[in-house]
Amino acid sequence: MADLLAIGNWVLPLLYLALLADYGATFFLRTRTGARSPWLVVAVAAHLAFLVLRGVHVGYPPVANAREIASILALATAGVYAWVELASRDRRTGVFVVLLAFLFQYTSSMLLAGRAAEPAEIAPGAVGMWARLHVVPALVAYTALAFAGVYGLLYLLEHRGLRRHRFGVLFDRLPPLEVLDPMAWHALLTGFVAMTVAIAAGPLLLRAEGGEMTAKVLSKIIAGSAAWVVCAVAVLGRWLGRWPASRTSAIAVVGFLVVMALLIVSGLLS
Amino acid sequence: MAELSVIGASHRTAPVEVREGLAMAPDQVARILAAMHAEKTFDEALVVSTCNRTEIYFVPRAADDPLGYFLGHVARVKGARPAAGADIFYRHDDADAVRHLFRVAASLDSQIVGEHEILGQIKQAYRLAVEAHTTSALLNKLMHWAFRVGKRVRSETDLGAGSASVAAAAVDLARHIFSSLEGKTVLLVGAGQTAETAARALLAAGADRLIVANRTLYRAQQLAYDLAHETIGRPATDRAATDRAATARERPGREPVADAVGLEAIPEAIARASLVITATDAEEPVLTWPNLSDVLRTRRSPLLIIDIAVPRDVDERLGRLDNVYLSNIDDLSRLVERNLGRRRLEVPKAEAIVACEVADFGRWLASRQAAPTIRLLQKHLAVIRKKQIERYGKQFSQADRAQLEQFTQSVCKQILHSPLAMLKQLAADGTPSERLAAVDLVRRLFDLDAIDDEPPAEPPSRPPAEPPS
Numbered sequence: 001m002a003d004l005l006a007i008g009n010w011v012l013p014l015l016y017l018a019l020l021a022d023y024g025a026t027f028f029l030r031t032r033t034g035a036r037s038p039w040l041v042v043a044v045a046a047h048l049a050f051l052v053l054r055g056v057h058v059g060y061p062p063v064a065n066a067r068e069i070a071s072i073l074a075l076a077t078a079g080v081y082a083w084v085e086l087a088s089r090d091r092r093t094g095v096f097v098v099l100l101a102f103l104f105q106y107t108s109s110m111l112l113a114g115r116a117a118e119p120a121e122i123a124p125g126a127v128g129m130w131a132r133l134h135v136v137p138a139l140v141a142y143t144a145l146a147f148a149g150v151y152g153l154l155y156l157l158e159h160r161g162l163r164r165h166r167f168g169v170l171f172d173r174l175p176p177l178e179v180l181d182p183m184a185w186h187a188l189l190t191g192f193v194a195m196t197v198a199i200a201a202g203p204l205l206l207r208a209e210g211g212e213m214t215a216k217v218l219s220k221i222i223a224g225s226a227a228w229v230v231c232a233v234a235v236l237g238r239w240l241g242r243w244p245a246s247r248t249s250a251i252a253v254v255g256f257l258v259v260m261a262l263l264i265v266s267g268l269l270s
Numbered sequence: 271m272a273e274l275s276v277i278g279a280s281h282r283t284a285p286v287e288v289r290e291g292l293a294m295a296p297d298q299v300a301r302i303l304a305a306m307h308a309e310k311t312f313d314e315a316l317v318v319s320t321c322n323r324t325e326i327y328f329v330p331r332a333a334d335d336p337l338g339y340f341l342g343h344v345a346r347v348k349g350a351r352p353a354a355g356a357d358i359f360y361r362h363d364d365a366d367a368v369r370h371l372f373r374v375a376a377s378l379d380s381q382i383v384g385e386h387e388i389l390g391q392i393k394q395a396y397r398l399a400v401e402a403h404t405t406s407a408l409l410n411k412l413m414h415w416a417f418r419v420g421k422r423v424r425s426e427t428d429l430g431a432g433s434a435s436v437a438a439a440a441v442d443l444a445r446h447i448f449s450s451l452e453g454k455t456v457l458l459v460g461a462g463q464t465a466e467t468a469a470r471a472l473l474a475a476g477a478d479r480l481i482v483a484n485r486t487l488y489r490a491q492q493l494a495y496d497l498a499h500e501t502i503g504r505p506a507t508d509r510a511a512t513d514r515a516a517t518a519r520e521r522p523g524r525e526p527v528a529d530a531v532g533l534e535a536i537p538e539a540i541a542r543a544s545l546v547i548t549a550t551d552a553e554e555p556v557l558t559w560p561n562l563s564d565v566l567r568t569r570r571s572p573l574l575i576i577d578i579a580v581p582r583d584v585d586e587r588l589g590r591l592d593n594v595y596l597s598n599i600d601d602l603s604r605l606v607e608r609n610l611g612r613r614r615l616e617v618p619k620a621e622a623i624v625a626c627e628v629a630d631f632g633r634w635l636a637s638r639q640a641a642p643t644i645r646l647l648q649k650h651l652a653v654i655r656k657k658q659i660e661r662y663g664k665q666f667s668q669a670d671r672a673q674l675e676q677f678t679q680s681v682c683k684q685i686l687h688s689p690l691a692m693l694k695q696l697a698a699d700g701t702p703s704e705r706l707a708a709v710d711l712v713r714r715l716f717d718l719d720a721i722d723d724e725p726p727a728e729p730p731s732r733p734p735a736e737p738p739s
Contacts, residue, residue, distance in 0.1 A: 161446075162447065163589075165597060165604065167604075167605050167608060171446070172432070174446070176445060176446055176447055176448055176449050177446070177447050177572060178447065178448050178449040179449045242568075244592035244593055245593075246592065247592075
């Protein structure tokens, strides 16, 4: 089992790298833009199997620290994108999302190198019911925000191309605004709802586990709150203020970058 | 005498006023082909006639002056002899004719390189020829090969990528904003030819509602009716009975597919539209800030405005509003020029594919000569005879085996006598099409392509061609 997990730890980033090449070919060569990729489903299934096996082997759900969470984020990103691709039948944006999944998984595999079969140090309060109610929605929210950031960026690139009449190589390959806008919008909505749940469960988790307000916990609270504010501002602005898609997309992109920076700081503190 | 020739005039050799005199409708082409079939002047013939070229591909038989003969038929069906001197016509024979057809099918010889219509036009020309029974073994094979070359160039190069006209660029931009044009409304302001062409392209691309706004309401109604009629394609009502009211055409239970309004109704019309094309002769902007800023500010969905007019019809401040995307004629021209530049870069790649396919077709054609087929047939039977003797010869004594050799040789000679005589006679006296058909038949009967030392690039010829679907 230990050998299998060690191999799996390195096979997963390679699998995502191969997918990245496949989606890169679709994007740059404009081939098979509408075809759904069976390899994406294979990668997601393999990743899920790896996490289940590792969870069984180490005796706890592998969401106990930043290293393991990075892998979960990779799986969530790939899994959510697989669903989006299945629904939209358009794989032109896959290269950007798979790039994210690859980076998450590569980071996780690097940090777990040589220790894939060993239990990692469990962060305080990382297991238990409140933990699940907090961690799972938080991961969904961060993944959704990543999606919103990616699709928001693509929207802005195309919007800018149309406004300034700069029709470059990238412009030719982007899906229409009417496809990108709902993707970013639904991701923001998902992020808003999920982060609201995560934030509501956070204090209960802290109290249940008797945890202290350390610098690490504080940085997580700041990152989570920032993500919630980003999603809330964009969602409410669009609902109540009738903001245009370009503005909510810009907020999603900036918000994603800020939250990523805060999460990295949080990771360094852990 | 050449086995295959093409004579024609195209945009490269003839000005538009001459090409107009040569261009024929499909029914006129069909009449010419029917006459040629009856007169048996050519062994095979096929006529391609588009706005940019009129060509006849033929396998010669008796015509001393094929150009004069063809022009005579053109004059007959068109009612007047084309004002075309012989100097505007080109003629290519054999491999050059094949290369010419492949280049045409690949859209390398088109006025706008990489345009998409030509392959369909060639297919239509072939369908007419098949229906007129003026194609046989050579043209059937050649045309199917040409279709494949056209498709191959399209799939393996970017020769046809991107829009190459203002109308296509408008569709291109619309496709960057809307996931589908279905259900979208096009507002056409003015009734100029370019705007009309762009509106037609958008309707053809899927937009299914049209509002025409014009200073003269009658002209708007007329254009709305015509565009709805021809593009949306519902059966027309009696045109004379149509009063060209504001609603030009209607669908039961749905909003009208084509409306006509005066310029004063633009604010209401633009609220319903997703795409606007403007092309009026007005000296001042027609879509002004005071008139439209309030309407456009409250829009939730994107609006693409294409301003083709010079001087411009649209106040450029409108283009800075959220959800409004404004492009003028220069923006579209830049997009077209960029795409054409990219297509030109793909030409060498496409030419290489054509050269390769011409060589392959040449090899296939060479394998259909009588002499190599005769040699192959003799070799085939010799191999069969040898195998059978090896199998059954042991049952015979040494003396009998010599007689067995003689006997089997004699049987083979008898079997080969008729086909060889036919092939030799056709090689000497037959037309290329007759020879090709006979060689093809013999090769298929004896499955010679399977044992050919140098197999042709293309699998054995298909059964007699059917019109392309």
